Amino acid sequence: MVNPPNEQRRNEKSRRAILDASLELCTEKGYAAVTVEGIAARAGVSKKTIYRWWQSKGAVILEAVVDAADASTDFPDTGDIAADLHAQLTQVVRLFEDPRSGRPLRALLLIESHQDPGLAGQIRELLVDSRIATFNQRMRRAQDEGQIVADVDLDVVLDQFYGPIYHRLVLNMDLPDHDYLGKIVDYVLAGITQG
Amino acid sequence: MVNPPNEQRRNEKSRRAILDASLELCTEKGYAAVTVEGIAARAGVSKKTIYRWWQSKGAVILEAVVDAADASTDFPDTGDIAADLHAQLTQVVRLFEDPRSGRPLRALLLIESHQDPGLAGQIRELLVDSRIATFNQRMRRAQDEGQIVADVDLDVVLDQFYGPIYHRLVLNMDLPDHDYLGKIVDYVLAGITQG
Amino acid sequence: MVNPPNEQRRNEKSRRAILDASLELCTEKGYAAVTVEGIAARAGVSKKTIYRWWQSKGAVILEAVVDAADASTDFPDTGDIAADLHAQLTQVVRLFEDPRSGRPLRALLLIESHQDPGLAGQIRELLVDSRIATFNQRMRRAQDEGQIVADVDLDVVLDQFYGPIYHRLVLNMDLPDHDYLGKIVDYVLAGITQG
Amino acid sequence: MVNPPNEQRRNEKSRRAILDASLELCTEKGYAAVTVEGIAARAGVSKKTIYRWWQSKGAVILEAVVDAADASTDFPDTGDIAADLHAQLTQVVRLFEDPRSGRPLRALLLIESHQDPGLAGQIRELLVDSRIATFNQRMRRAQDEGQIVADVDLDVVLDQFYGPIYHRLVLNMDLPDHDYLGKIVDYVLAGITQG
DNA sequence: CCCTAAACGAGACGGTACGTCATGTCTTCGT
């Protein structure tokens, strides 16, 4: 802890093996059964190497998920706010249902971020905040273009669009499908659309 | 599990001590730091006694929470659906913020119910299903009375009312306050109220 | 460490398995290669059980050696002090050469008692002091019977009889054989025998 | 081992720093607490540099001790065998009691030489054999001069003179003082002096 | 007097063992 390790000398092969192993194990056995020891064994790596670069198994999984999911961060902008929202919500649902990213993502948001405050911050930073920012940008553009009323509280709108997904996530219910998301988008937009 | 223990001979004093100890520990140190050993020590009870009647620390906490919170389950019915919803949502938020029930409740819904499928079922049964049923009953009464349109999908409505709370819960944001809940109720009702 | 464990509830079968395993491993692989983990695995016992009752692998080996060797502690008394000394020294040499007790005994006296002061004290108590006391008793009887001069310094005599064995032990030389011990006894007795 | 390093290019400053650090650490914390990593850190040297020139921490300490102690190897020859023996035994005791050389010397003879056969050989070569040879030379001269009987077994005599020191060393007893050594010399010489 | 091969410091790496903790089961003893 005294000397932070030197990033330059880091062995990229080990890093990859660790991230891959952690996601594999999470998919195979579930998040609870993932252990630092198990990751080390699967990756052919020493435990020390894991602890040198990460603080906990949660931090490993977080990096693995960020690594695997960061391609899909963008919020589409076709000019049609309803279509874009629908596309974006669909993307989010897919992330949670993807066999590779779903389990670890749920574990991070539901389990780790309520056990480990430090990790919770990193999770917010890396997985949540940028998406919220993008959402707000897109919504403000829609306001500028007159598709959405100007004085609406975007925090509430965010909760209304994403709340149903998280509600069902927490209660272990099936996540919204295509039609269901359509209803959500329609209901909410109905309340905040111009004229 | 081989010999299901005899409920009649159960020592009520031990049961109380265990439930009380588990909530105290959870409040003091956080859910992650609660252990069966810790509960046993605090309650002055043998570990065996805990394992005889519960399957895990989660099951103990669940019973403790049910025990402590079941008074407030009822959905008000004043005839004014908006006021009743607001009151009910406020109740829910309070449960999550209460210093005694908040931490264990969040832990059960966010952590345990995604680690232990068996416990997840019990949590739904004891904490969630009855509330959903009551919600549905109240909503249907509102439909009968013509306050709400008849052909609305109540599952979606449920998600819309409770989603924002869960969304903020998962992301560790401040839960909705009185005004915020008012907005939610207004927005959603606006979409499903009889013209 | 807070609560010393309760001796009465101790599992004798585990204790035996641990002591046996430790001597076997020491004989097979040498003292340096004995580990607490190895003993636990061989004995089919948890590490915790070892740490509950002993402080280190050295303490385990000490008890095992004491257990295995305590039959041979007696100093013979036939009335002939030369013969008795020769018999006793032979016994000691045999202990150091015995395939079962030799390696651990050397390790305790040479290695552990110079690394771990606490253990050193126990080793002295259990393996050394009583033998020195018995030696002194026998010598005093020989003095009473007039076989040995009365004013000799018994500490020096002890060193003279046992010193050669330890000298050769430390320097990894062959231990004295029958004849060699005879010479030692003769030489030393020659200096302290009654006129 | 593949490419034996080039002695000529060796950095003498590093060598000195390593030897000094190893003795300092041994004196400060005891032999058991000396580690290659610790020596490297204290000496401001890389572990690789230590492993390039020595095989183990024991080998480092051995060289350090040889370096520090080799001045005092000589066996005095004043013509008076009793006085010379007393002087020599006193020198040996002093080596073992010296605050700088005592701990590492004991560790080498008692601990390492019974854990590491390769090192044991080097220890004998560098620390023991030459002294035994010198002892034998001096004794043979005494025989030539008629001070000691001709047919005595010098191996036994060696054991008799040095045995007491090693005996007390092994058992963690105070080493012989001036008077004590005098008694030893007198007793043993009494048995082998010309009539 | 530069050039180059080496030895060097730094320290990451795969390992092994450490000593501790909590789990869930099993045993003993006191009441």
Add this chain to the structure above:
DNA sequence: ACGAAGACATGACGTACCGTCTCGTTTAGGG
């Protein structure tokens, strides 16, 4: 006879060193 006390096997934790292995950087010798 119950039940608290707690010993037990299991398995993961996070740490300390081991001895090996790159990395760039001195540094010393032979051309």
